Amino acid sequence: xxxxxxxxxxxxxxxxxxxxxxxxxxxxxxxxxxxxxxxxxxxxxxxxxxxxxxxxxxxxxxxxxxxxxxxxxxxxxxxxxxxxxxxxxxxxxxxxxxxxxxxxxxxxxxxxxxxxxxxxxxxxxxxxxxxxxxxxxxxxxxxxxxxxxxxxxxxxxxxxxxxxxxxxxxxxxxxxxxxxxxxxxxxxxxxxxxxxxxxxxxxxxxxxxxxxxxxxxxxxxxxxxxxxxxxxxxxxxxxxxxxxxxxxxxxxxxxxxxxxxxxxxxxxxxxxxxxxxxxxxxxxxxxxxxxxxxxxxxxxxxxxxxxxxxxxxxxxxxxxxxxxxxxxxxxxxxxxxxxxxxxxxxxxxxxxxxxxxxxxxxxxxxxxxxxxxxxxxxxxxxxxxxxxxxxxxxxxxxxxxxxxxxxxxxxxxxxxxxxxxxxxxxxxxxxxxxxxxxxxxxxxxxxxxxxxxxxxxxxxxxxxxxxxxxxxxxxxxxxxxxxxxxxxxxxxxxxxxxxxxxxxxxxxxxxxxxxxxxxxxxxxxxxxxxxxxxxxxxxxxxxxxxxxxxxxxxxxxxxxxxxxxxxxxxxxxxxxxxxxxxxxx
Amino acid sequence: xxxxxxxxxxxxxxxxxxxxxxxxxxxxxxxxxxxxxxxxxxxxxxxxxxxxxxxxxxxxxxxxxxxxxxxxxxxxxxxxxxxxxxxxxxxxxxxxxxxxxxxxxxxxxxxxxxxxxxxxxxxxxxxxxxxxxxxxxxxxxxxxxxxxxxxxxxxxxxxxxxxxxxxxxxxxxxxxxxxxxxxxxxxxxxxxxxxxxxxxxxxxxxxx
Numbered sequence: 001x002x003x004x005x006x007x008x009x010x011x012x013x014x015x016x017x018x019x020x021x022x023x024x025x026x027x028x029x030x031x032x033x034x035x036x037x038x039x040x041x042x043x044x045x046x047x048x049x050x051x052x053x054x055x056x057x058x059x060x061x062x063x064x065x066x067x068x069x070x071x072x073x074x075x076x077x078x079x080x081x082x083x084x085x086x087x088x089x090x091x092x093x094x095x096x097x098x099x100x101x102x103x104x105x106x107x108x109x110x111x112x113x114x115x116x117x118x119x120x121x122x123x124x125x126x127x128x129x130x131x132x133x134x135x136x137x138x139x140x141x142x143x144x145x146x147x148x149x150x151x152x153x154x155x156x157x158x159x160x161x162x163x164x165x166x167x168x169x170x171x172x173x174x175x176x177x178x179x180x181x182x183x184x185x186x187x188x189x190x191x192x193x194x195x196x197x198x199x200x201x202x203x204x205x206x207x208x209x210x211x212x213x214x215x216x217x218x219x220x221x222x223x224x225x226x227x228x229x230x231x232x233x234x235x236x237x238x239x240x241x242x243x244x245x246x247x248x249x250x251x252x253x254x255x256x257x258x259x260x261x262x263x264x265x266x267x268x269x270x271x272x273x274x275x276x277x278x279x280x281x282x283x284x285x286x287x288x289x290x291x292x293x294x295x296x297x298x299x300x301x302x303x304x305x306x307x308x309x310x311x312x313x314x315x316x317x318x319x320x321x322x323x324x325x326x327x328x329x330x331x332x333x334x335x336x337x338x339x340x341x342x343x344x345x346x347x348x349x350x351x352x353x354x355x356x357x358x359x360x361x362x363x364x365x366x367x368x369x370x371x372x373x374x375x376x377x378x379x380x381x382x383x384x385x386x387x388x389x390x391x392x393x394x395x396x397x398x399x400x401x402x403x404x405x406x407x408x409x410x411x412x413x414x415x416x417x418x419x420x421x422x423x424x425x426x427x428x429x430x431x432x433x434x435x436x437x438x439x440x441x442x443x444x445x446x447x448x449x450x451x452x453x454x455x456x457x458x459x460x461x462x463x464x465x466x467x468x469x470x471x472x473x474x475x476x477x478x479x480x481x482x483x484x485x486x487x488x489x490x491x492x493x494x495x496x497x498x499x500x501x502x503x504x505x506x507x508x509x510x511x512x513x514x515x516x517x518x519x520x521x522x523x524x525x526x527x528x529x530x531x532x533x534x535x536x537x538x539x540x541x542x543x544x545x546x547x548x549x550x551x552x553x554x555x556x557x558x559x560x561x562x563x564x565x566x567x568x569x570x571x572x573x574x575x576x577x578x579x580x581x582x583x584x585x
Numbered sequence: 586x587x588x589x590x591x592x593x594x595x596x597x598x599x600x601x602x603x604x605x606x607x608x609x610x611x612x613x614x615x616x617x618x619x620x621x622x623x624x625x626x627x628x629x630x631x632x633x634x635x636x637x638x639x640x641x642x643x644x645x646x647x648x649x650x651x652x653x654x655x656x657x658x659x660x661x662x663x664x665x666x667x668x669x670x671x672x673x674x675x676x677x678x679x680x681x682x683x684x685x686x687x688x689x690x691x692x693x694x695x696x697x698x699x700x701x702x703x704x705x706x707x708x709x710x711x712x713x714x715x716x717x718x719x720x721x722x723x724x725x726x727x728x729x730x731x732x733x734x735x736x737x738x739x740x741x742x743x744x745x746x747x748x749x750x751x752x753x754x755x756x757x758x759x760x761x762x763x764x765x766x767x768x769x770x771x772x773x774x775x776x777x778x779x780x781x782x783x784x785x786x787x788x789x790x791x792x793x
Contacts, residue, residue, distance in 0.1 A: 126599065131610060134653070138599075313647040314647035314650075317640070
């Protein structure tokens with residue numbers, strides 16, 4: 001609706017919404033219509049540049065917008081009607097909030113004349129989502145729609161990104177106003193008064209880095225959000241500082257990079273966690289010292305000074321006390337630091353860490369001979385091997401659900417590119433994978449998108465299979481089926497004396513479920529069948545579901561018990577009874 | 586310990602909820618919260634007094650900044666700022682009260698000592714208005730009670746705070762004033778120091 005003439009058109013609020021979305025670069029909206037948002041859906045046909053994807057449940061819409069944003073870096077947009085439509089978005093908004101993902105959610109609302117009267121399908125969604133959005137708005141006038149939507153986009157993507165909800169009353173959608181995209185431009189982003197790296201702090205940081213003998217970079221999600229991948233690698237290489245990644249930081253530094261140690265934390269590699277405990281300097285790059293990363297705070301990296309580079313000042317000293325805090329955009333701060341540091345070529349610390357790997361890799365499950373049993377780790381590692389052999393690794397996005405398979409994915413799929421792993425880290429939302437993969441595939445149609453989900457989480461949002469078919473999306477789905485809510489079962493095994501309370505789960509025949517949707521599928525129970533079936537799925541050009549029937553009572557190792565110190569790892573038992581019986585057969 | 590924050594926020598519906606919700610989420614009890622107009626159009630000024638651990642101040646301030654509706658936040662302590670509260674007190678002072686016919690004149694005297702004003706006179710009661718620090722208000726109430734007067738009603742506004750001296754550089758910046766020339770700023774004001782020297786201590790020394 002770009003109108004270059006001096007006269008600005010008079011449009012309805014609904015039309016203004018679409019024009020503003022289009023102006024912000026939105027090409028896809030994930031949504032579900034309903035009474036209070038019908039004027040907006042009525043105007044949709046006038047905006048052919050925007051493709052609307054009908055979801056099967058509004059939670060799916062939010063996760064799709066989330067997956068879209070994670071895969072592309074652009075703002076994802078989802079839409080729902082008032083009342084139950086809006087409340088169904090809540091889990092998706094919270095997921096995006098905890099992982100700092102930029103999405104804009106549009107909800108319809110009852111007419112402003114009846115606001116607060118418990119009208120049909122009325123719910124106070126701005127009140128409900130207040131703590132799980134970066135910001136939210138209630139719009140009651142057509143003329144406020146364009147400035148609010150533009151401001152919502154700005155808030156969603158600036159600073160530490162996050163979800164923004166815009167609730168628009170039905171009378172605002174039906175009212176009219178003159179529309180000018182340019183005039184609706186928000187003011188420059190409110191500068192954060194605390195948002196700058198102090199020159200004295202920079203000096204202190206340089207001093208600490210130069211003194212350090214055993215420094216480690218903790219590579220977080222902020223690297224990807226800031227687009228600072230190159231700077232981080234340049235910094236690490238110039239200083240020969242090894243890198244440990246958080247779950248959401250995987251891919252920011254390629255797994256194959258010699259300085260990349262692997263994932264830290266509860267299910268991180270033993271040598272990574274041990275190295276953090278021995279380090280004398282931690283450089284936290286865009287990460288927030290989550291409890292899954294630190295273990296017991298009192299014993300966390302006891303000998304290390306901490307330099308925290310972070311865009312959100314409220315994260316400083318929240319969990320771990322920073323000796324030096326550099327507040328700001330990671331890329332800018334690193335660009336400031338890089339030229340001020342003389343190069344370091346001492347590789348002894350890296351060699352020490354590499355030597356400490358010892359037998360850990362040998363004991364690794366992927367090195368077990370094929371004994372007829374299928375382990376989830378095998379499946380995930382083989383998906384990686386298949387993609388690598390086909391030269392598709394850089395063009396593969398893995399979208400995981402939450403649980404054991406998520407941790408195995410993080411351990412056994414080696415991510416070489418940023419945004420190649422889409423996973424719910426902070427909130428740990430089961431049911432995330434399938435809808436988020438739809439968003440990722442829509443954002444990156446040229447890439448191979450794999451859903452890796454457990455039998456539990458997959459059933460939470462399996463209704464979105466219909467969405468995949470309706471949109472004709474070639475998404476590959478790997479259901480890691482062990483008949484249990486696996487992570488719950490593992491905790492019950494470890495901490496609750498194997499009292500498997502409510503963790504065994506009955507599932508439908510997933511291949512037949514896929515078939516009912518017109519989706520091809522296959523059952524795999526043997527290791528030898530994994531790679532051929534994965535290739536078949538990847539090259540089918542259509543959605544394909546593989547049900548991997550894996551070992552029922554396998555565990556994720558190493559593991560740090562909640563509240564234990566980072567070096568107190570529980571290792572895969574040398575004589576895992578499960579593995580022994582496997583070898584006997 | 587008690588922390589006092591002064592926040593400039595947008596004057597829009599729901600802003601108070603956002604501020605209050607922040608304290609709720611951190612499980613911090615608000616001792617008092619006053620809101621009113623400020624010198625700037627469309628901007629309200631809040632003085633928030635809360636009970637929180639000493640090292641929580643930075644995080645509360647940073648979290649307040651994080652709210653999109655916040656324009657500026659300052660943490661003030663008593664030495665730097667004038668802190669005032671307004672209080673209305675209704676005291677029983679009729680012929681049937683313990684001090685009988687002398688009730689009124691004694692209350693008048695007390696009011697004079699505490700610089701309170703008599704704002705209403707009824708056959709059975711007197712209403713006093715007093716402005717001052719919280720401790721002075723508590724002092725008057727204590728004296729009234731100890732003198733045997735029945736305090737019928739008390740209404741307190743909660744504390745309001747304002748930094749002493751000129752506008753600080755940070756306030757000027759928050760208000761969008763172009764430049765605060767150096768000699769315009771009270772040298773003794775910690776906010777007038779080059780900002781490089783102010784912030785690191787906030788992230789460092791304060792939080793033991």
